[in-house]
Amino acid sequence: MIKALRPTEQLTTKHSVKSITLLILAIELVLVSLSLYESVFTWVMLIIGCSGVIRVIIYSQYYKHLPTIRTLNLLAVLSILGLIYSSFNESLLLIMVNLLVLACALKLMQARSQRDVYQLVSSLFFVIGCGFIFNQSIGFYIFYTLMSLILLISLACFQAPSLPIQRQCKTVLKLSLQALPISILLFLVLPHLPPLWQVPTSKSFETGLADNITPGDIAQLSQSSDLAFRATFQGPVPNPKDRYWRAIVMEDFDGKTWRTAPLRKKIQEQLKRQNKEFSPAVTGSYTEYDIMVEPTHQNWLFALDIATPNNSKSANEIWQSSNYQLISNQTLLSKYEYSVRSYPQALAHQRFTQIDQRLNLDVPESGNKKTQSWVAFQRKLKPSDDEFIQAVLRYFTQQPFVYTLRPKLMLSDPIDTFLFENQAGFCSHYASAFAYMLRLGNVPARVVTGYQGGELVKENNQAPYLSIYQYDAHAWVEAWTEQRGWQRFDPTALVAPDRIEFGLQQAMQDEGSFLADSPFSLARMSNVAWLNNFRLFLADLDYDWSRFVLGFDDTKQKDLFKLILGKVTPDRLSLLGLGIISLVALLLCLFFLPHWLKNRMDTTQRLYFKALDVFESAGTIRPNWQAPLSFSEDIQQQYPATISNPFTQITQLYLRIQYQDTNKHKHSVLNTKRTHKLMRNHLQKLKKEIIKNNKSPL
Amino acid sequence: MNENPLSNATNTISQVLIGKPKQVKLALTCLIADGHLLIEDLPGMGKTTLSHTLAMVLGLQYSRIQFTSDLLPADMLGINIFDNKEQEFRFHPGPVFSQLVLADEINRASPKTQSALLEAMEEGQVSLDGKTHLLPKPFFVIGTQNPQHQSGTYPLPESQLDRFLMRIQLGYPNKEAEKSMLTAQIGDNKTIIKPVMPLNHFIQAQESATKIHASDELLNYILALVTHSRESNQFANPLSPRATKALLSAAKAWAYLNNRDYLIPEDVQAVLPSVAEHRLRSASSDFSTQGSLSQILLEAIDPIAL
Amino acid sequence: MSIIQKQLNKWLDKRIPTANQYQLNHKSIFIFPSKFGALFIGLCGLLFLLGTNYQNNLMLLLCYFLVSIFLVSLLASYINFAKIHLQMGKTSEVFVGDNLHFPMWLNADQKTLQPNGLINFKFKSEKIKINIDKSLSSNGNQIDGNNFTNPVTLNLLCPKRGKVNLSRVSVECFYPLGLYRCWTHLSFPNNIIVFPKPIPCDITLAEKSLNESGESGKTCQQSLGQDDFSHLKSYQLGEPLNHVAWKQLAKGRGMVSKQFASEDSQIGWLSLKHTAASVGLSQAEMLESKLGKLCYQVAELSRKNRVFGLDLGKTKIAPSSGMEHRQSCLTALATYGDD
Structure with a gap:
C-alpha cells in the first residue's frame, strides 16, 4: 500500500504539500465516509478523521511535516490487522468498502506525488460508486453528485494551481453540463445487462421482514417510517381492509418463534433444481398492479393474495412457491420492479397436500400448558372446525385485549402469558397465539407476515399508487378447513379494528407510540397540513425517482425504443445506434462551437472592419498600422463629402466605444446598442454612396 | 473639456520658434507629463531658444548650466561653505535649484557630472555631505546634446537616457519659416513673451492629464508595441517597463493638449518616436536604420485589430 | 530503433516545419489519454461491472457521467492547448561551459487567450543521443499558465563550441482534468552558435x-x-581642472596634472x-x-x-x-x- 517515494515522484515546488487539491480530497473523503457511517467501522472513521485533520493542519501551515513513511507503514500494518479482526463476521462487500476508505485515508496522510493524487481521486470515485449500493434516495444522489463534482474540481485545481477557485468551479461546471446530455443518452441507450455474477452482500443490510418472528420483532419495524415498497394499480385500488401484502409464510413453531419450515425450504430447493415451478389454481376476478420494492437484500417479494407474475419478464425472474409466496431469483440489492396479477378469491380453492397438513398441525409438546388445556376444553365443546375457530376468535373479543406497541416481555411460555396474564400485544402476538391455538385444536394453521395497509396517492393524470412503509408490517393467520379451504384470519383486526381500517398511526393515537423513537419523522407530523403535503410531495418525488430512474431496466428500455422506432427490428435498432452516435458527435461539435466563435471579433470591431472592407474594395487600403482617426482624415481628403461623412461618423462612433470611458456614457442616451445601430445605418449609407460613386465618375 | 490655456502656450512659443509646431507641442507634452526632455541636434538649431521660451511661457524659474568637460558636480549642485560668523557649514545651492534647468550640451560633461545631474533628476533631491536638499517643484531638466559622433563628447549611457521621458530633434526649419525668421525682429520676441498662466494652473493641468481615460483596447495597443520591441530580433535594447509608463503618460499629455479626455491610438503614435527612439537600439549595428527604429515598431502593430 | 527514430523525425519535420513562432493548431497538437486517463477509463469499467452486478442504475449513471466527462475533456484539453502561441526570443551570447538560456515568449501579445494550467517545456530528448553523449544534458521547465513571467526559458548546457544541435522543444499540458496529455514538438530555427570559452590573457x-x-x-x-592612471605631467593651461593632482599641489609641488593611459x-x-x-x-x-x-x-x-x-x-x-x-x-x- 505504501512505498518509499522515489525522488522523481516528488511534486514540483509548485504543488507543494499544502496544495489545495489535497485539502479538497481530505474534506471529500471525510464527507463520503460520513455518508457511509452505517457500513464503515468506527475505528476506520477515526483514522479517516485523523488524515483529514493532518491535511488541514498542513494546509494551514501550522505544522509542515507529513508523517514519516515508517509511521505510516506501521499504521498500515496495524490497520490491516484491525480490519481482519473486525471483519470476521462481516460480508465481503463491507470489508471491501472499509478497505477502500482505509486505503484512501492512509494514502491521504502521505500523499506527495502526482500519482498519489490520481490514485486517491480514482479510489474516491469508486467509493462514491459503492455509496450508491447503500444509499439510493434522491438526497443521497444529489449529495454524491456534488461530491463527484468536487472531485473533478480538485483535479482541476491540481492541474492549474494558481487559478482562482471560482474559475475552477466554472470550468468543471461547464464540463459537467456538457457531459450531462451525453451521459443521459448513454444511460438510456446502452444495454442494461443482467448481473454478470453473484455479488457479495451481507446480512446486516437486510431490511424489512425477517424469516422468523419471535413476537416483538415487528414492533421494531413499526418504529421505522422507511418506505417498503410501492404498488401502482391499473384498475381500482383494493379497500384498506383487503390490503394484505403477503411476504413470508411461517409454518414451523417451537413454542416461541415462528419460522419458515425447513422442510418447505428443502422441497423448494428440490423443485427449483428440477425447474418445476408451482402455479396456483387461479379463479375469479383479479387486479393488476406493478410493485417497486426498495432494496431489502433479501429475496421476498410482496403481493396481495394470490398472485401470479403478470408478464414474461416477471415470470422469468420470480419463483412461485407452493405456499403462494413470490420469491425473486436475485437478491434485491437495488430497487426492483415487477408486475403481478392477484386473485383475491382464489385462496379458498387451493389444493391441500399431505405436506401442508403435516406442517400446519405440528405443535411443540411442551410449554404453554394453560393454552393447551384451554383449547382442549373448547375443542370438546365445539366439534366443528368453524365453530371452534369462532370460539377462539370470540375469546379475543370478549377478553380485555389491548393493542399496544409496547408489550411487556414474555420470556417463558409466551403464549400462556399473553393469553391469560398480559392480554396486551401487537399483531405478531395475536397471530402467533391464534395460530398456535388453532393447531392445538387440530385445525391446520400458519402465520403469514407481510404488510397491511398502505397510503394511497392519487394524482389526476397518474395511475393511483400505494406507498407501503415499514411501519405497515403485519402478521396474520391462515387456517384451512374442509369446507372453506384456506382462509385468512386476523385476530388483530378484532382487537384493534382501526389498525386495519386506518393504519397504525390511527390505532396508536392514544398510546402515542407511533414512531415514538423518531420524534421528528415527517410521517409522525401528518396532522400538520402543510407538513403532510410536503411529506406527500417528497413521497411523490421519490416515487417518480424510483420508477423512472432507479427502476429503468431493459423492459423500460425496450418500451422506449418501441416508442421511438415504432417496432424494434435489428435494422431500426442499428439505425438508432447510428443516430445516437451522430447525436453525441453533434453535441461534441456544439460544445466546440464557442471556441470557433470566440475567435470572431465583437460587434463594434466587425462593423468597423466592414466599413474598412468597403473602402478596400473601392481601392483605398488602410496601412495596417494606421489608427482610425488619421485614416478617416485620409478618407476625407480622398473622397467627396457624401462618402467621407458617413465614414467619419462611423469612425467617431467606433472611437467612442473603443476608447472613451465607458462608465461616462453608460447612462447616456447613446448606449452601446444604439451606437451599433447608428454604425449600421451609416454603413448602409456608405455602401450606397460608394456604389453610386463607382458608377458615376465614368 | 473646456478650452485649456496650454494651447495658447503652443501658439506663443511657435511665434518665437518659427516653423516647428510639432516639436513645440512635443516639448510641452513632455512637461505636462512631468518628464525631462532631451533635445538633440546640431548647434544653432534653436535648442536653447525653445527651452528658454518654454520657461518664460509657463512662468517657471529658469536657470541654465553650460556643460563642459571640466564642470564638476559641485558647480552644478551647490557647495557647503564654512561660515566664519556662524561657525558652521552653510549650503549654497547651485544652479540646479530652479524649476526649469537647461543642461546645455549635456554630453560634453564628464560621466561623473552627468550622473550627478541624472541622479538629481530621478530623485528630485540633492544629497550633499549626508544632508538632503529638496529640489523645487515642479522640476524639469531640459538637456540638449549634440549628436553623438561629434568629437570630444561623452555620450550618455542607455541607463541614463532612459531617465529622459522624451527626446526630440528640432531639425532645420523649412524655407518659409526660415524666411519669416529672418524678417522678424529678433530681440523683440523675448520681450513679448509673458506667462500664459499661473503656475498652479499648470500643476492642475498636469493632474488632469493623468486622469485621461485609457481604454483596454488602447492599453493593449501600448503593450503590443512594447512586447514587439522585446520579441522582435530587430531591437537590441527593448523597451523597459519604465518606457511603457512613459509612453502612456506622454500619450495622455498629448491627448490633453488636443483637448480630448480619452486616448486614441494617434496619441500613442504621435509621441512614440520621441519617447521610444532614444531607448531603442538596433540589433544590427547599421546606423542608417537608427533613425526609423520607432517607425519600424509602429508599423509592426495594427492598432485596431487588438 | 534509430531507423524508427529517423523516420519519426522526418515525419515530424514535415508535419511541424521549423518556424520562428507557432500558434498551435490541429496540425501541431498531439493528444492522447494520459496514464491517469487510462486509470480513469479502468475505473469507469469497474463501476460499470459493479453497477451491472448490483443492478444499480445510479452507479451506471455515475459511470456514464465519467465516460462523458472523459469525452468532453478531450475537447477542453484541445481548446486550452490550442491557445498557446509561442515565439522564439533572442538568445544572449553563450560560451562553452555556459548554460544556454533559450527564451520563448508564451502568448505575449494580448490578442489571444491565455492557456490555463501547468505547462511543461523541455527539449525533446532523443534517447540514443543522450546515451552516447551524456554531456548534452538539458532540464525542463514547468510553468503555470495563469501565473508566469515571460519569457519562458529552457536551459541547455553547452559543452562544445560551434553550432548548437538544438533539438525540438516539447511542450505538454494536462489541463483541465489530467485525463489527456496534449503535447507538441516544436522546432525553432537553429542559429545559435556557442563561442569558445574565453581564457583571460594578455x-x-x-x-x-x-x-x-x-x-x-x-x-x-x-x-x-x-583609463588607468599612468603618470604625472606639469599642468598646461586648457587641461581639465579635474585632472589636476590637487594633493600634489597641496604638498607644494606645483600644478601637475594626472595623465591617463590613452x-x-x-x-x-x-x-x-x-x-x-x-x-x-x-x-x-x-x-x-x-x-x-x-x-x-x-x-x-x-x-x-x-x-x-x-x-x-x-x-x-x-x-x-x-x-x-x-x-x-x-x-x-x-x-x-x-x-
Whole structure:
C-alpha cells in the first residue's frame, strides 16, 4: 500500500504539500465516509478523521511535516490487522468498502506525488460508486453528485494551481453540463445487462421482514417510517381492509418463534433444481398492479393474495412457491420492479397436500400448558372446525385485549402469558397465539407476515399508487378447513379494528407510540397540513425517482425504443445506434462551437472592419498600422463629402466605444446598442454612396 | 473639456520658434507629463531658444548650466561653505535649484557630472555631505546634446537616457519659416513673451492629464508595441517597463493638449518616436536604420485589430 | 530503433516545419489519454461491472457521467492547448561551459487567450543521443499558465563550441482534468552558435597580417585597463581642472596634472599562430585553449572599440570594429575546424 517515494515522484515546488487539491480530497473523503457511517467501522472513521485533520493542519501551515513513511507503514500494518479482526463476521462487500476508505485515508496522510493524487481521486470515485449500493434516495444522489463534482474540481485545481477557485468551479461546471446530455443518452441507450455474477452482500443490510418472528420483532419495524415498497394499480385500488401484502409464510413453531419450515425450504430447493415451478389454481376476478420494492437484500417479494407474475419478464425472474409466496431469483440489492396479477378469491380453492397438513398441525409438546388445556376444553365443546375457530376468535373479543406497541416481555411460555396474564400485544402476538391455538385444536394453521395497509396517492393524470412503509408490517393467520379451504384470519383486526381500517398511526393515537423513537419523522407530523403535503410531495418525488430512474431496466428500455422506432427490428435498432452516435458527435461539435466563435471579433470591431472592407474594395487600403482617426482624415481628403461623412461618423462612433470611458456614457442616451445601430445605418449609407460613386465618375 | 490655456502656450512659443509646431507641442507634452526632455541636434538649431521660451511661457524659474568637460558636480549642485560668523557649514545651492534647468550640451560633461545631474533628476533631491536638499517643484531638466559622433563628447549611457521621458530633434526649419525668421525682429520676441498662466494652473493641468481615460483596447495597443520591441530580433535594447509608463503618460499629455479626455491610438503614435527612439537600439549595428527604429515598431502593430 | 527514430523525425519535420513562432493548431497538437486517463477509463469499467452486478442504475449513471466527462475533456484539453502561441526570443551570447538560456515568449501579445494550467517545456530528448553523449544534458521547465513571467526559458548546457544541435522543444499540458496529455514538438530555427570559452590573457596584437614565412611583426603588449592612471605631467593651461593632482599641489609641488593611459588606436591582428597555449596539453586541448584566448582578446578589444583583424590561417577577417565585426570574429572562432 505504501512505498518509499522515489525522488522523481516528488511534486514540483509548485504543488507543494499544502496544495489545495489535497485539502479538497481530505474534506471529500471525510464527507463520503460520513455518508457511509452505517457500513464503515468506527475505528476506520477515526483514522479517516485523523488524515483529514493532518491535511488541514498542513494546509494551514501550522505544522509542515507529513508523517514519516515508517509511521505510516506501521499504521498500515496495524490497520490491516484491525480490519481482519473486525471483519470476521462481516460480508465481503463491507470489508471491501472499509478497505477502500482505509486505503484512501492512509494514502491521504502521505500523499506527495502526482500519482498519489490520481490514485486517491480514482479510489474516491469508486467509493462514491459503492455509496450508491447503500444509499439510493434522491438526497443521497444529489449529495454524491456534488461530491463527484468536487472531485473533478480538485483535479482541476491540481492541474492549474494558481487559478482562482471560482474559475475552477466554472470550468468543471461547464464540463459537467456538457457531459450531462451525453451521459443521459448513454444511460438510456446502452444495454442494461443482467448481473454478470453473484455479488457479495451481507446480512446486516437486510431490511424489512425477517424469516422468523419471535413476537416483538415487528414492533421494531413499526418504529421505522422507511418506505417498503410501492404498488401502482391499473384498475381500482383494493379497500384498506383487503390490503394484505403477503411476504413470508411461517409454518414451523417451537413454542416461541415462528419460522419458515425447513422442510418447505428443502422441497423448494428440490423443485427449483428440477425447474418445476408451482402455479396456483387461479379463479375469479383479479387486479393488476406493478410493485417497486426498495432494496431489502433479501429475496421476498410482496403481493396481495394470490398472485401470479403478470408478464414474461416477471415470470422469468420470480419463483412461485407452493405456499403462494413470490420469491425473486436475485437478491434485491437495488430497487426492483415487477408486475403481478392477484386473485383475491382464489385462496379458498387451493389444493391441500399431505405436506401442508403435516406442517400446519405440528405443535411443540411442551410449554404453554394453560393454552393447551384451554383449547382442549373448547375443542370438546365445539366439534366443528368453524365453530371452534369462532370460539377462539370470540375469546379475543370478549377478553380485555389491548393493542399496544409496547408489550411487556414474555420470556417463558409466551403464549400462556399473553393469553391469560398480559392480554396486551401487537399483531405478531395475536397471530402467533391464534395460530398456535388453532393447531392445538387440530385445525391446520400458519402465520403469514407481510404488510397491511398502505397510503394511497392519487394524482389526476397518474395511475393511483400505494406507498407501503415499514411501519405497515403485519402478521396474520391462515387456517384451512374442509369446507372453506384456506382462509385468512386476523385476530388483530378484532382487537384493534382501526389498525386495519386506518393504519397504525390511527390505532396508536392514544398510546402515542407511533414512531415514538423518531420524534421528528415527517410521517409522525401528518396532522400538520402543510407538513403532510410536503411529506406527500417528497413521497411523490421519490416515487417518480424510483420508477423512472432507479427502476429503468431493459423492459423500460425496450418500451422506449418501441416508442421511438415504432417496432424494434435489428435494422431500426442499428439505425438508432447510428443516430445516437451522430447525436453525441453533434453535441461534441456544439460544445466546440464557442471556441470557433470566440475567435470572431465583437460587434463594434466587425462593423468597423466592414466599413474598412468597403473602402478596400473601392481601392483605398488602410496601412495596417494606421489608427482610425488619421485614416478617416485620409478618407476625407480622398473622397467627396457624401462618402467621407458617413465614414467619419462611423469612425467617431467606433472611437467612442473603443476608447472613451465607458462608465461616462453608460447612462447616456447613446448606449452601446444604439451606437451599433447608428454604425449600421451609416454603413448602409456608405455602401450606397460608394456604389453610386463607382458608377458615376465614368 | 473646456478650452485649456496650454494651447495658447503652443501658439506663443511657435511665434518665437518659427516653423516647428510639432516639436513645440512635443516639448510641452513632455512637461505636462512631468518628464525631462532631451533635445538633440546640431548647434544653432534653436535648442536653447525653445527651452528658454518654454520657461518664460509657463512662468517657471529658469536657470541654465553650460556643460563642459571640466564642470564638476559641485558647480552644478551647490557647495557647503564654512561660515566664519556662524561657525558652521552653510549650503549654497547651485544652479540646479530652479524649476526649469537647461543642461546645455549635456554630453560634453564628464560621466561623473552627468550622473550627478541624472541622479538629481530621478530623485528630485540633492544629497550633499549626508544632508538632503529638496529640489523645487515642479522640476524639469531640459538637456540638449549634440549628436553623438561629434568629437570630444561623452555620450550618455542607455541607463541614463532612459531617465529622459522624451527626446526630440528640432531639425532645420523649412524655407518659409526660415524666411519669416529672418524678417522678424529678433530681440523683440523675448520681450513679448509673458506667462500664459499661473503656475498652479499648470500643476492642475498636469493632474488632469493623468486622469485621461485609457481604454483596454488602447492599453493593449501600448503593450503590443512594447512586447514587439522585446520579441522582435530587430531591437537590441527593448523597451523597459519604465518606457511603457512613459509612453502612456506622454500619450495622455498629448491627448490633453488636443483637448480630448480619452486616448486614441494617434496619441500613442504621435509621441512614440520621441519617447521610444532614444531607448531603442538596433540589433544590427547599421546606423542608417537608427533613425526609423520607432517607425519600424509602429508599423509592426495594427492598432485596431487588438 | 534509430531507423524508427529517423523516420519519426522526418515525419515530424514535415508535419511541424521549423518556424520562428507557432500558434498551435490541429496540425501541431498531439493528444492522447494520459496514464491517469487510462486509470480513469479502468475505473469507469469497474463501476460499470459493479453497477451491472448490483443492478444499480445510479452507479451506471455515475459511470456514464465519467465516460462523458472523459469525452468532453478531450475537447477542453484541445481548446486550452490550442491557445498557446509561442515565439522564439533572442538568445544572449553563450560560451562553452555556459548554460544556454533559450527564451520563448508564451502568448505575449494580448490578442489571444491565455492557456490555463501547468505547462511543461523541455527539449525533446532523443534517447540514443543522450546515451552516447551524456554531456548534452538539458532540464525542463514547468510553468503555470495563469501565473508566469515571460519569457519562458529552457536551459541547455553547452559543452562544445560551434553550432548548437538544438533539438525540438516539447511542450505538454494536462489541463483541465489530467485525463489527456496534449503535447507538441516544436522546432525553432537553429542559429545559435556557442563561442569558445574565453581564457583571460594578455592582448597580443600583431602589427600586420603575417605572411607565410612566419616573420613575426612587432607585437605590442598592453596593460588591461586604459583609463588607468599612468603618470604625472606639469599642468598646461586648457587641461581639465579635474585632472589636476590637487594633493600634489597641496604638498607644494606645483600644478601637475594626472595623465591617463590613452587608447592605442593602432590597427593590429589577432592570430592563431601567435597565441601561446598553456603547457602540458594535448593537441586538441591546445587548440581549444588558443581559441579561448583569442576569444577573450576579441571580446576585450571590441569592448575598447579597437580596430583589429583576425587571422585563423584559412579564414582571415579584415580589420574593423563594432558589434558586427565582433560577432563575425567570434563566429569564426566558434566554427574553426568544422567545415
